[in-house]
Amino acid sequence: MxxxxxxxxxxxxxxxxxxxxxxxxxxxxxxxxxxxxxxxxxxxxxxxxxxxxxxxxxxxxxxxxxxxxxxxxxxxxxxxxxxxxxxxxxxxxxxxxxxxxxxxxxxxxxxxxxxxxxxxxxxxxxxxxxxxxxxxxxxxxxxxxxxxxxxxxxxxxxxxxxxLPVGRRRVWLHHGSSISQGSNAASPSTTWPAVAAALGGVEVTNLGLAGSAMLDPFTARTMRDTPADAISVKIGINLVNADVMRARAFGPAVHGFLDTIRDGHPDAPLLVVGPLYCPIHEDTPGPGAFDPSALGRGAVRFVATGDPAAASRGSLTLSVIRDQLGDLVAARMAEDPNLHYLDGHDLYGPNDSADHPLPDALHPDAATHLLIGERFAQVAFAPGGPLAGP
Structure with missing residues (x-):
């Protein structure tokens, strides 16, 4: 030593x-x-x-x-x-x-x-x-x-x-999937939530949980009880690639999740974020799986194994979730002026896939984490943005 x-x-x-x-x-x-x-x-x-x-x-x-x-x-x-x-x-x-x-x-x-x-x-x-x-x-x-x-x-x-003293900066509480946790980012301070927090001048509490953004009630209660000045929830990809839910259950589960958060944070700005663009799951349900041909080449890549026709029978795809989630949040906004919605395509959309392809067909690479973080900060934390301070 x-x-x-x-x-x-x-x-x-x-x-x-x-x-x-x-x-x-x-x-x-x-x-x-x-x-x-x-x-x-x-x-x-x-x-x-x-x-x-x-x-x-x-x-x-x-x-x-x-x-x-x-x-x-x-x-x-x-x-x-x-x-x-x-x-x-x-x-x-x-x-x-x-x-x-x-x-x-x-x-x-x-x-x-x-x-x-x-x-x-x-x-x-x-x-x-x-x-x-x-x-x-x-x-x-x-x-x-x-x-x-x-x-x-x-x-x-x-x-x-x-x-460092608590309360020196506003606290942003975020929940999402492995992309929010940081999969394929270069380092812990360059995951997209860390980048957005730095640009937005806030302290992040990251509840990005790889494979586990499932609208679990205990996660909602954790968010309810966690001190926060601004809150966001990114919903969609894990529900599809784990194939855990049907359209009938999706809407009530989202309502319950948001209701629980509101029990602890009745007036905090709350931003619901729809799923980012992911070609394998846009119109094909899960479950997702490792691509065996890619593994044979020593690479990691994911595929969707569901039947696209099953979406008409209630299986969830990202397209189905975007439509339902946008309508659901719009209806709630009529009674909740501090609730907001952000289409995930505004962070990473179809026009981005050529210049910023998902290397494993599911997660953004390090450069795209920076891009998503910058875009989120511009939308959410800029003056007048849904998560901007007073």
Whole structure:
């Protein structure tokens, strides 16, 4: 250990963008859903996603020239599916990205996709280090990886740290799918919600849950109980690619989800966002699946396996959802002046697919995350926008 560096206590007031900080056997685990919500689902996909700390960061003032963060990551490896790149930890100072470090080591969960059986391999924590900092009194934020379960084992600096005060900026609470969580983004501070928050001058609490934006009541209750000045909900893609719902259930489920949010935030600006353009699911229901021919080439790509004709029998497609969601929100807006709707095509639409194709047919790439974040900020946070401050 470098001379002068000392351990600093890991406390909840050092963290932003999480629901709870759980003490584990080996460190501190940030959760984006509270324990009561986690107890109401046995889905391993959701359990993995909510413990992947998208948008979670340590935020403090310090005069440190060296910051070390010891992390224990858990990676999930699916048999026959190419592994994701190592996670990235971002350091921002005064809101500006100044340094990045890759993750390493940690535990591995290997899943046999044919049987569902999993094997656990225990690993060791690893340290990311940021040095050469100015030593001036500055605001630092350390953004944790968005697609790796991450336990914080230790924080070490060569100067004291002071948590940033709560309430210095408006809080934007967002819920969506893996695209909102950050799939295929370059790093945690460059997911589209992080980009939009930086441009909009707000603090993001990201409830983007990969594969798990299902209109779950416990997620709505979490949003109801989470302090927020502005709220958005992106609805659609997971309902289609998981094939969990029919048109008859969709409308009432959306109403119930929005009603629950309104129970805790009756007057907050609330923006409902329709699904982004996704050619495989525009007119074809789910379920979605890995494209076996792409896997044979060592690539990840998704396909829709449903029957397009089933949409006339109540199966959901993105086109069906856009039509129903737009009408539903328009009807509610008559009694809710702080409710707004944004067509997902305004963030990423058919005209974007030539210049910004979805590399796996489902998720935007890193450059497109930046584009979507910029567009969202221009629409939502610009003066007069639905989520703009007073």
């Amino acid at each position: 470098t001379t002068g560096i000392e351990d600093r206590p890991i406390t909840a007031d050092l963290c932003r963008g999480l629901a709870e900080l759980e003490r584990t056997e080996r460190g501190w685990l940030p959760h984006r859903l509270p324990a009561r919500a986690r107890a109401q689902s046995t889905d391993p996909q959701l359990a993995a996603a909510e413990a992947q700390p998208s948008g979670v960061r340590l935020a403090f003032r310090t005069r440190a020239t060296v910051v070390e963060l010891e992390l224990l990551r858990t990676r999930t490896v699916l048999a026959g599916v190419p592994e994701r790149p190592d996670g990235t930890v971002d350091l921002t100072i005064g809101g500006r990205l100044v340094a990045q470090s890759g993750t390493s080591g940690g535990d591995v969960v290997r899943v046999d996709t044919t049987t569902g059986q999993a094997e656990f391999e225990r690993g060791a924590p690893a340290t990311v280090r940021f040095d050469g900092l100015s030593g001036r009194d500055e605001e630092l934020e350390i953004w944790l990886p968005f697609h790796e379960r991450t336990e914080i084992v230790a924080l070490r600096t060569d100067a004291p740290v002071t948590p």
